[in-house]
Amino acid sequence: MKPNSENKFPLYLSVVIPVFNEQENLETLYSRLKPTLENLKTSYEIIFIDDGSMDKSWIIMEEIKKNDNSVKTFQFNRNYGQHTAILAGFELSKGEVIVTIDADLQNPPEEIPKLLKEIENGHDVVGGWRKNRKDPFFRKFISQMGNKVLARITGIKLKDYGCMLRAYKREVVERICEVNEFSSFFIPALAYTYSNNLIEIVVDHNQRQEGKSKYNLLKLAKLNFDILTSFSLIPIQLITLLGVFIALFGGLFGLILILVKIFFNTSNGILSLISIFSVFTGILTFFLGLIGEYIGRIYLEVRRRPRYIITNSKE
Known part of the structure; x- marks a missing residue:
């Protein structure tokens, strides 16, 4: 492992651990993480962030x-x-390399040296x-489909x-921290960028x-939707194309009804009209919601409220 004396940073390694209601896992996590880091024979720090x-x-973290x-x-x-x-x-x-890992122990802390080896091989994000x-089938399926769509x-x-078991060189982390956007913080996607x-x-x-997973299916869906609207304009561009298609379809359907009335003297079919109108109304409502999502993100950016507030710290 690279000795710290050769570095321009105070430490070689920072391990960042976000924590939300993980009282059952923290002591076990620490008892496994500490010897793993000691075996690296380098300088390090462990940063616990209690997310409310x-x-x-x-x-437990204080202890x-x-x-x-x-x-x-x-x-x-x-x-x-x-x-x-x-x-x-x-x-x-403060580290030259920053590793993130969840507190739930689904990713073993013993895997951290594998990430650091790739960093030393020249990669800036691992x-x-x-x-x-080892998640339930339905959750794995949703995640796989979400990955492909994204x-x-x-x-x-x-x-x-x-x-969230990832390693980053300091320069990538600094680029991420320079991002001034309030609502686009999906860390792996920013790191990819x-x-x-x-x-x-x-x-x-x-x-x-x-303990229990903090991501249910609703939260997973919201997370994927946030990524979609934060890193791409394609959804709103598709709205324009579909809007044109709906307008053309509506005009064509109206013309057909007129021709049927003229040549066959047949009823317009009020139930058919109501059905088609309902479908189009639903589509347009969805479109308005998607546009509102983008506008809402603009609103969050304009307010410029703090991303987070730290009330207690022990350094």
Whole structure:
């Protein structure tokens, strides 16, 4: 491992861990992470970001900090979301290399040396790929479909968007931190945008042993929709094309009804008209909602409120 004395950074490695209601896993995570980092024989820090936990996570983190000066803990005033917590960790970190890992132990901390090896091989971003995921079938299916759609529409081609076991060189992290947007913080996608030499490697993935996943299907759908609207204009461009198609179809259908009335003296079919009108109304309502999503993001940017607020910290 590269000795810290050769670096221009205070530390070689920063490990950023976003935490939200993970009281069952924190002590086990730390007990496995600490020897893994010690075996690297380099300087490091462990940064816990408490993302507004409502259980005893913060108390446990404080206890860990009391016995280990390499640990730093920060507490948000409320829940801002996983990626905002990671961003805060980026901004607070001092290492030349920054590793992110979830607190749920589904990604083993023992995999971190594999990521660092690829960093030393010249890659500036190393993403974990959960090739053999230990999640329920339906969740895996939704994630796989979401990955394919996102890759096609956004042009961000990652094998695994959702794995947070990742390593970043400092220069990539600094580029991410310079982003002034409020609503576009999906860290892996931003890293893909700013990386010069990204690689994804297969990492182990375990079933969650304690606690519950913080991403249900609704939150997963929202996350994918956020990525879609944050990194691509294709959805709103499709609205324009579909709007033209609907207008042409409506005009053609109206012409057909007129011709049928003239030549066959047949009723217009009020039920058919109501049915078609309902379908078009539903489509237009969806379009308005999508446009509203983009406008809402503009509104968030204009307000320029703080991305997060730290109320407690132990450094």
